[in-house]
Amino acid sequence: MAAGVPRIDGLESLGNPLEDAKRAAAYRAVDENLKFDEHKIVGIGSGSTVVYVAERIGQYLHDSEYSELVSKFICIPTGFQSRNLILDNKLQLGSIEQYPRIDIAFDGADEVDEHLQLIKGGGACLFQEKLVSTSAKTFIIVADSRKKSPQYLGKNWRQGVPIEIVPSAYVRVKDDLLEQLHADKVDIRQGGSAKAGPVVTDNSNFIIDADFGEIKDPRALHTDIKLLVGVVETGLFIDNASKAYFGNSDGTVELVTK
Numbered sequence: 001m002a003a004g005v006p007r008i009d010g011l012e013s014l015g016n017p018l019e020d021a022k023r024a025a026a027y028r029a030v031d032e033n034l035k036f037d038e039h040k041i042v043g044i045g046s047g048s049t050v051v052y053v054a055e056r057i058g059q060y061l062h063d064s065e066y067s068e069l070v071s072k073f074i075c076i077p078t079g080f081q082s083r084n085l086i087l088d089n090k091l092q093l094g095s096i097e098q099y100p101r102i103d104i105a106f107d108g109a110d111e112v113d114e115h116l117q118l119i120k121g122g123g124a125c126l127f128q129e130k131l132v133s134t135s136a137k138t139f140i141i142v143a144d145s146r147k148k149s150p151q152y153l154g155k156n157w158r159q160g161v162p163i164e165i166v167p168s169a170y171v172r173v174k175d176d177l178l179e180q181l182h183a184d185k186v187d188i189r190q191g192g193s194a195k196a197g198p199v200v201t202d203n204s205n206f207i208i209d210a211d212f213g214e215i216k217d218p219r220a221l222h223t224d225i226k227l228l229v230g231v232v233e234t235g236l237f238i239d240n241a242s243k244a245y246f247g248n249s250d251g252t253v254e255l256v257t258k
């Protein structure tokens with residue numbers, strides 16, 4: 001390991017087992033997958049785990065051996081939070097319009113099954129996350145071990161499949177999800193104490209959380225939802241990720257590959 005980049009095996013605990021798990025997954029994922037001389041355009045996802053991905057890449061920026069290459073990386077965000085992560089770590093920000101082909105992207109997930117199908121969108125960033133991840137040659141998931149599904153998606157993540165919709169279509173989409181696709185429960189995501197009324201995404205849309213119980217065929221469900229008028233994108237990510245790193249609080253990491 002180069003000087004200036006902390007060794008993973010010598011890291012001090014952050015004092016919070018869950019954060020230790022997220023950091024372990026993210027640092028391992030960066031160290032094992034980011035190829036400094038090959039990757040130039042890097043997608044940075046959203047959520048609390050990917051914070052450590054940006055932090056790790058930032059550490060390489062301060063190392064004389066890697067500094068020059070890392071300073072030339074263009075990082076593509078998946079939303080407002082992600083954009084700030086890139087800037088806070090002094091990485092170079094680019095847009096998906098300028099760089100529609102991405103070498104490698106890292107992101108978190110809400111649930112991951114054994115085939116690396118995903119539920120994402122717990123942070124309401126699913127549209128841009130899907131745009132970035134499907135534009136990437138390699139897409140790597142970083143998560144704590146709670147995100148690993150025992151079998152089918154929908155088993156651990158009980159909040160429902162996040163779906164980004166055009167605001168004026170919310171009644172119609174809600175009805176269609178219940179009547180045509182037989183969702184058990186459909187909610188327009190609310191801002192809670194932070195905002196009266198619905199959550200508004202970075203694309204000025206609403207999010208619906210639709211509970212389908214255990215999802216035996218995520219591809220079919222994704223296709224059915226996507227066909228409803230008013231749906232922008234679903235939080236079902238199909239055949240997109242190639243590896244998932246699941247961190248544990250003791251610093252160990254489980255790697256699942258396709």
Ligand SMILES: O=C(CO)[C@H](O)[C@H](O)COP(=O)(O)O
Nearest residue numbers: 047048049108121122123125
């Ligand atoms: O899909 C997402 C945001 O829309 C996040 O990647 C997902 O919610 C995981 O977040 P965290 O790393 O905080 O568990």
